[in-house]
Amino acid sequence: IGRGRAVTDDEAQDALSELNSMLKHWSAEDLLVPFRTQETLTLTAATNPHTIGSGGTLNTTQPIDIHAAIVVSGGTDYALDIVQLDEWAAVSDKTTQGLPARVYFERGLTLGNLYFDLVPDQAYSFKLTSLKPLTTFTVLTTEDSFPDEYEIPIIYNLAMGLHPEYGKGAPDRKMGVVLDPWNTLDHQRGGMNETDYISLVLTDVTKLAR
Numbered sequence: 463i464g465r466g467r468a469v470t471d472d473e474a475q476d477a478l479s480e481l482n483s484m485l486k487h488w489s490a491e492d493l494l495v496p497f498r499t500q501e502t503l504t505l506t507a508a509t510n511p512h513t514i515g516s517g518g519t520l521n522t523t524q525p526i527d528i529h530a531a532i533v534v535s536g537g538t539d540y541a542l543d544i545v546q547l548d549e550w551a552a553v554s555d556k557t558t559q560g561l562p563a564r565v566y567f568e569r570g571l572t573l574g575n576l577y578f579d580l581v582p583d584q585a586y587s588f589k590l591t592s593l594k595p596l597t598t599f600t601v602l603t604t605e606d607s608f609p610d611e612y613e614i615p616i617i618y619n620l621a622m623g624l625h626p627e628y629g630k631g632a633p634d635r636k637m638g639v640v641l642d643p644w645n646t647l648d649h650q651r652g653g654m655n656e657t658d659y660i661s662l663v664l665t666d667v668t669k670l671a672r
Contacts, residue, residue: 474602475602477624478601480620480624481599481620484619484620485599496527496593496596497593497596498592499591499593499594502587502588502589502590503520504586504587505586505587507582507584508581508583509581509582510578511578512575512578513573513574514573514576515570515573517573520588524570524572524573525574525592525593525594526569526595527567527569528544528567528590528592529592529593530589531544531588531589531590533561533562533586534586534589535561542563542565542578543564544567546566547568550566559581560581561580561583562586563580564579
């Protein structure tokens with residue numbers, strides 16, 4: 463496309479189709495691109511843990527990681543502390559009911575688990591901010607928030623897929639996208655959280671691509 467020329471509707475739709483094909487291919491290869499999403503769910507009283515995923519207690523796409531969790535009670539937001547396994551294991555009484563103050567997320571194959579320090583004593587509104595795998599953009603105006611380090615790999619790989627349609631040569635710089643499957647990262651990243659680990663991996667990949 464020449465500099466300064468507007469993109470036609472057909473060209474934009476072709477680019478959207480190419481982008482979704484690329485993301486589906488990455489997903490099939492276990493190369494997942496996370497995006498940040500916010501949603502409001504409802505906790506189930508007297509239930510702990512809550513499964514999360516398609517068909518789970520919280521029926522939504524299973525997150526890759528949890529960034530923030532809020533329980534709403536009486537119109538007031540109560541932010542939960544997101545703890546790790548050792549902190550969750552240190553909770554001695556896991557049967558007391560009440561307003562949760564802490565939550566531990568355990569990612570599973572198809573369903574994850576959210577373990578609360580107190581068993582919810584009522585159906586609280588639950589605001590969740592998390593990273594989920596991005597597999598498709600539904601429309602051209604879809605707005606998604608994903609880590610900044612994914613922008614360049616998406617742009618350059620999309621350009622690689624589109625350039626033959628416009629009679630252009632391949633971009634001068636290739637950007638590799640190499641991510642281990644998410645379910646194998648735990649034993650490779652030590653105490654580093656998944657977002658920081660992926661950022662580190664992509665930094666190394668960028669250096670190699672240059």
